[in-house]
Amino acid sequence: MTNYTLMADDELVKLFCAGQNNAFDELLLRYKDRLYSYISYLVKNDDMADDLFQETFVKAIMTIRQGRYQSSGKFYAWLTRIAHNLLIDQFREESNLTLVYNDEKENGWQTLQGYVEPTRESQLANEQVLADVRRLMEHLPAEQREMVYMRYYKGLSFKEIVDLTGLGINTALGRMRYAILNMRKMAKQYHINLY
Known part of the structure; x- marks a missing residue:
């Protein structure tokens, strides 16, 4: 059995590229607390x-792969x-949003969106996107569909998903990555705008 704890980071990255997922699990263990x-x-x-x-670890996995x-x-x-x-x-994405301070909340800064009723047009657009995503989800493999459902429809964090399913963090992140890639490919193929 390979002892990953004694290996340098770059060695672990090479092993992960070669298909040894446990090597990335070691990198995650090394840096998760510091990064968080x-x-x-x-x-x-x-x-x-x-x-x-x-998102950082999903992006790291995608870049390495x-x-x-x-x-x-x-x-x-x-x-x-x-x-x-x-x-x-x-922050760039949110920079166009107006911030207001709510002193009844512990972290009082909020966007003005929380106080403004969404327009009927934006509600319809959101409903259409959700309907399109649900249709695309039906064509995903079961394990990817389950991951998307738990993350985006149940609002669970990856840590909660890992705790519920017993999967490794790397497996959960990988399934989500492939689900998103597959859904983007299908959306492009069928000219569906998910924005």
């Missing part, structure tokens, strides 16, 4: 920190750069 603390310190919102943490990871001996720095870029993207 880094993200949590920046965003000061547990839900957002959970989402960014999960696509052979685009450049070995530099600084795996953790690379992870934090991914998290930082995702955070910037998140």
Whole structure:
């Protein structure tokens, strides 16, 4: 049995590329607490920190699997750069939203969206996107469909999904990645706009 704990990060990445998923599990164990603390310190919102943490590891897995990871001996720095870029993207996306302070809440800053009724047009657009996603989900393999359902329709974090299903974090992230890739491919094939 291979002892991954004694290996350097770049060795583990190479083993993961070669199909040894346990090598990535070791990388996850090494850096999950530090990375989560880094993200949590920046965003000061547990839900957002959970989402960014999960997105960071999904992006890391996708980049490594696509052979685009450049070995530099600084795996953790690379992870934090991914998290930082995702955070910037998140703030850019939300930069057009007006923030208001609600002193009845612990983390009082909220977007004005929480106080404004959505227009009927935006409700219809959201309903159409959800209907399209449900139709696409029907064509996914069962394990991918289950992952999408638990994550987006039940609102479970990857940690909760792993606890419920008994899967490894790498397996859960991988299934979600393939589900999203398959749904994007189907959406493109059938000219469905999911935005």
